[in-house]
Amino acid sequence: MTTPPAARPLTYATPAHDVAGWARRFDPMAMPILADTAATLQSLRENEDEVDAHLLTETVAADPLLTLKLLSHVASLQRRSHFDTRGDIETVTAALVMVGIAPFFRLFADSSVVEDWLGDQPEALEGFRKVLIRAHRAANFATAFAVHRMDHDVAVIREAALLHDFTELLLWLHAPTLALEIARLQAEDPALRSVVAQERVLNIHLPDLQQALMTQWRLPPLLVKITNARQSESVQVRNVLLAIRLARHTSSGWDNPAIPDDIVEIASLLNMRIEPTWALLRDIDE
Template identity: 35%
Template sequence: MTPRIEEPLADAASWADWFRGQIPTLPLLRQSKRKIDEEATHATEINLHQLAEVVIGDPILTLRTLVQLQQSKKGETRELTSITSALMMLGIQPFLHQIHALPTVESALADQPVALKWLLSRVARARKAAHYAHDWAVLRRDINAEEVTVAALLYEINEILLWLFAPKLMFLMLSLRKRFPDHPIEVLQRKVFNTTDLELRDAAIARFNLPTILKELMNPQNAENPRTRTVLLATRLARHLGRKGWQHPKLEADIEAIEQLVHLNRELLLRRLDAPYEVWPRFGVPVPPTSESKDHPTKGNETQ
């Protein structure tokens, strides 16, 4: 049975220590387990890159894999964020054997269907942010786009782990945010968890012994760095689209900031983001001819 935290721990370090203790039995998404099990049935022909794609589509499994890699390094000082390299160093067969014995997130939260819904929405948001970050890193000719991708994927990991292990406290946080919408979120976070998201992220990265580059790429105070800004803007866009779709009032500022980051024509950027044609005028771009717009699907809001 998945352990639960009913009362807030003392501080960020205490939360990070507790999360660190759960790494060996950390569950993975049911979809990830199914895909990996399918790969395992053809273990002699397994495609390392396909396996890495499955891992990087699951923020919890990505975290687990990187932590395991840090533990397995003996005298190795080089920091790795590449999931493909991590799987090579861990060994395919040992990795598959460990995964087979792990529970799924869905089974761990079987008694908390609403919490599961929230967790899965955060996973979806993290995936979307990672997709954006990777795309923009490639546009910027980043020498290591995977670092940026992993940083964007793990930016939401605190909230994902809290929904998994402390749903009661997360529901309290939601209630307070509705009651006090004008309160700074850091104030509410400290009231509920005795720490803030930023403090917990820094503490977790240190306790998990993750590559320091991830801390740099997820640090809002390092936003002048284009690589960090890529992660932050990707996360911000994914959050805004997740809340109100293409009707979110802050999207104009998002698009302008992304345009400045990737130096891409606004029409091409909107196409790349798969923005529905009907919102283009809002961003100063005329709608294409009717014959073209008929074939373009309209995107609805995502899970909140």
Template identity: 40%
Template sequence: MLDHALPDIESWVLLFNSNSLPVLRITKRRIDEMRANMDRVDARELARVILQDPIMTVRVLAYIQPFRGRALQHDITTIASAVMMAGIEPFFRRFEELFTVEDQMKDGGTPALLGVLQIIRRAQRAADYAQEWARWRHDINMEEVRIAALLHDLAEILIWCSAPKIGLAVQEQMKNEPGLRGVDAQKRIIGFPYLDVQRELCRVWHLPELLQTLIDDDNAAQPRVRNVTLAVRLARHSAHGWDDPALPDDYAEIGQLLNITPEAVRQRLGLEPMPAREADGEQLS
């Protein structure tokens, strides 16, 4: 693992592009179990396992892109389609030797491992929110929205896995300076935001243009991108509880996206909603 920042974006991209990226231990275990019963594996069942793991998801998408050029005129933007395109047996051969996040981080100490697992958990929650809201909005392809939310902070996850001291340093800066934006803390530590590394990885891995668009907050005027952005924001702001001062604004913007009230958003999240009359300043009889 690195204990220092690399000099430029290209160096980070080279590091991630030349190494076999680690997946979650539970992902490896479930894929190994499925490999043992390969004849009975369903592509959608396999996709559900992959779609809980941001690194495994991007590895599958990067793996399948060369197939697209040979056989298809359009991008492959879902994991089930990628698995079916590759074929079940070739898929299991390609991902036979999976290294895990937990193994890679074992020398980095408990705070480093907990840090990356928390970020991955945050990505999983963002993906769940994004998919649920996409269903509510009758999105034509909910999985694309889920994948975009899952991969939104991929570069942050990869940097934590390879250089946990950097991740911890960024985290410490934000803890010491409440209100400091993550992007600004990242610039202080490595010289540029994680998003710049991520954009270049998307280009090098030839990820589908649609997914690149959905991941990029600069396109937030588009409703599908807004769906992803708000899901990521809610997962980040609620990562340590539901008392973050930014959450009321999140509820309002999510309500605008879904055409429901902020109170209805809270209710859908399983939080205690305020009684409508009390919220309006009226006394309940």
């Protein structure tokens, strides 16, 4: 017998006063998952005995909200004394191995669905999808950079890039009116920086909320570090930040005047010349 879908969490039309107030509004286990993810999980569930962690990883790791739900759940398990806590679970595959296939399906297969949640708010759904597409492009860039650098933490770097803007996704889900107001302000004034618009509408900066939630949910320390822009002296953080920046600047094409500066920094990161770097990036994006 399956459990009923999770109830739709509250949405907020007014901002909290500070980061702590915003952080109290979010529960990772109540978050919805993508419709494609839900459909795939239901299909795999029908042949549960033939499913293993590696088969599930591709589906889970493509959905930033389900990734957050899983990693936060594993962190809660690790806090219990009867679980092995000798090391941090840093990847989706390791988390799935720890949880187990049958428990995973019981916990997550019947989650609410993003597209149902925002079905009556097409502008908010479109805003959510734009952030999601950017996150996937950033994850692809970050993965390619990490592979080129022969980094041993490729999977965590990919996760970090995919999750880097998860608070924007949460804002579209939990406070669509406020998210639309930020979008309106920036559409009216293209020079308006995101942090200024966020401060004006939300009373906070979303990166500060991101770090607070990752700490509150006890996500893996390496993942928290790699997503923290204040750790920019780390080559892994630079790997992620440059991938995020390039994904933002190329979201509408490759003619953004900021892109040449991005290429110079990426070429330095990868120890490549400028022209081969351009070619590599175009190949990744295609």
